Each structure stands twice: as C-alpha cells, then as structure tokens.
Amino acid sequence: MNILAPSILAADFSKLGEQIGQAGAAGAQYLHIDVMDGVFVPSISFGMPVVRTIRKCTDLFFDVHLMIEKPERYVSEFAECGADLINFHLEATEDVPNVIEKIRSLNKKVGVTMKPATPVKEVEPYLKLVDMVLVMTVEPGFGGQELMPACLEKVRDLRQILSDRGLDSVDVEVDGGINENNLGQVLAAGANVIVSGSSVFQNDIDANVKKFLNIMKQTAAEGK
Ligand code: DX5
Numbered sequence: 554m555n556i557l558a559p560s561i562l563a564a565d566f567s568k569l570g571e572q573i574g575q576a577g578a579a580g581a582q583y584l585h586i587d588v589m590d591g592v593f594v595p596s597i598s599f600g601m602p603v604v605r606t607i608r609k610c611t612d613l614f615f616d617v618h619l620m621i622e623k624p625e626r627y628v629s630e631f632a633e634c635g636a637d638l639i640n641f642h643l644e645a646t647e648d649v650p651n652v653i654e655k656i657r658s659l660n661k662k663v664g665v666t667m668k669p670a671t672p673v674k675e676v677e678p679y680l681k682l683v684d685m686v687l688v689m690t691v692e693p694g695f696g697g698q699e700l701m702p703a704c705l706e707k708v709r710d711l712r713q714i715l716s717d718r719g720l721d722s723v724d725v726e727v728d729g730g731i732n733e734n735n736l737g738q739v740l741a742a743g744a745n746v747i748v749s750g751s752s753v754f755q756n757d758i759d760a761n762v763k764k765f766l767n768i769m770k771q772t773a774a775e776g777k
C-alpha cells in the first residue's frame with residue numbers, strides 16, 4: 554500500500570497540533586518524526602517530550618526516524634512515548650540485530666535506515682527481520698534539500714532483492730527532497746512509503762497532502 558508520511562520537521566512548531574490535524578484530515582496516514590542528536594547529524598531537532606505531547610492529539614501512525622548515535626540507548630523511551638515504528642540508522646550502531654530485537658521486544662514495528670552512501674548490500678542481512686527499509690534520498694540532517702537521483706537506483710535494487718526473496722510485504726520508505734514533480738519517479742522505483750516535509754507543510758497543507766495522495770493513487774491504479 555502507498556502511504557504518505559508528512560515530516561513535522563517542516564511544520565510551524567507554534568501550531569504543531571493544528572498542522573498535524575490538517576495533514577491527518579486531508580488523508581495522510583503516517584506522521585514522520587525526525588529526531589536529531591547533533592552528533593550523528595549536525596543538527597538538533599526535538600526529542601521525547603515533543604513526541605509524548607503530540608501523541609495526545611492524533612491517532613496517526615508515528616514513524617519515528619532516529620538520527621542518533623547508538624539508538625539502542627533510547628528505543629525504549631521512544632516506544633513508551635508513542636512511536637508505532639522506530640527507524641534507526643545502520644551506520645549509527647555496532648550491533649544492528651540487537652537494536653532490531655530490542656524494538657521487537659517492545660512490540661513496535663522496526664525500520665532500518667540507510668544514508669545515501671551506504672550500499673544496499675549492507676542492509677541485506679536484515680531484510681527478513683524488519684518491517685521497513687528507509688532509503689535516505691538526501692544526506693540526513695536537514696529538511697528542504699534536493700533529492701539525489703542516484704539514491705533511486707538503490708530503491709530499485711532493494712525492491713528487486715525483496716521481491717526475489719518473497720519479502721514484498723517489507724515497506725520501502727524514501728525521505729528527502731520529494732515533491733509532486735519527482736514523486737512519480739520515486740514510486741516507479743519501488744518506494745511505497747513517502748516522506749515529505751517542506752512540500753507538505755509549506756502553504757496549503759490540505760491541498761499539498763491531497764496532491765500527493767492523488768499522484769500516489771493514480772500510480773497505484775496504473776500498476777507502476
Ligand atoms: C532529513 C529528514 C527528513 C526531512 C525531509 O534529515 O530525515 O525527514 O524532514 O524534509 P524534505 O521533504 O523537506 O526534504
């Protein structure tokens with residue numbers, strides 16, 4: 554299934570609850586929540602108190618993207634404050650299976666995330682163990698960047714490998730620089746969970762979400 558996951562990093566934080574409500578009412582199914590620690594990535598965003606607060610104002614599925622060093626230190630706290638799925642970076646831990654296991658034991662969905670320079674073969678050993686692979690289409694750390702077309706090649710390869718292994722139910726999420734002009738290409742490459750920050754939360758949120766969802770519906774109907 555094709556899913557839209559607006560990233561609140563681009564929202565107006567003084568109206569966060571209201572803007573999340575608008576995205577949900579327009580039909581977005583997930584909320585993408587970017588947690589940055591200032592170490593794994595240069596920037597710092599927000600942490601547990603924000604996730605806990607917004608959990609009270611929406612039933613949307615929380616896709617938490619941890620851009621933090623040694624995510625094993627914090628997965629239980631993010632599970633406790635409202636994550637439904639926890640994405641962590643392959644590059645951020647020395648023990649990927651341990652983090653997967655920890656998230657599973659908390660009864661949350663598991664996603665592994667890859668930076669643009671990380672080859673697909675690095676994620677292959679874990680495909681059987683996860684619900685999602687998040688392929689970054691920009692360097693993680695900031696919203697509003699341009700999508701790197703070379704990353705779509707990775708999405709294509711990954712989809713092929715998943716299909717060869719009978720793992721079609723694993724979601725492939727893409728994150729960074731996705732807009733209504735390149736969405737068709739991203740879907741055609743095999744992504745089915747689409748993160749978008751600045752293209753959703755700028756100007757008319759309702760219209761932006763609907764535009765994305767229409768393209769996604771149309772592409773699914775064309776069987777791409
Ligand atoms: C970047 C974040 C993204 C970002 C996407 O490190 O992981 O989720 O918010 O924002 P846009 O859609 O503006 O590239």
Ligand code: ZN
Binds near residue numbers: 560587728748
């Ligand atoms: Zn993200």
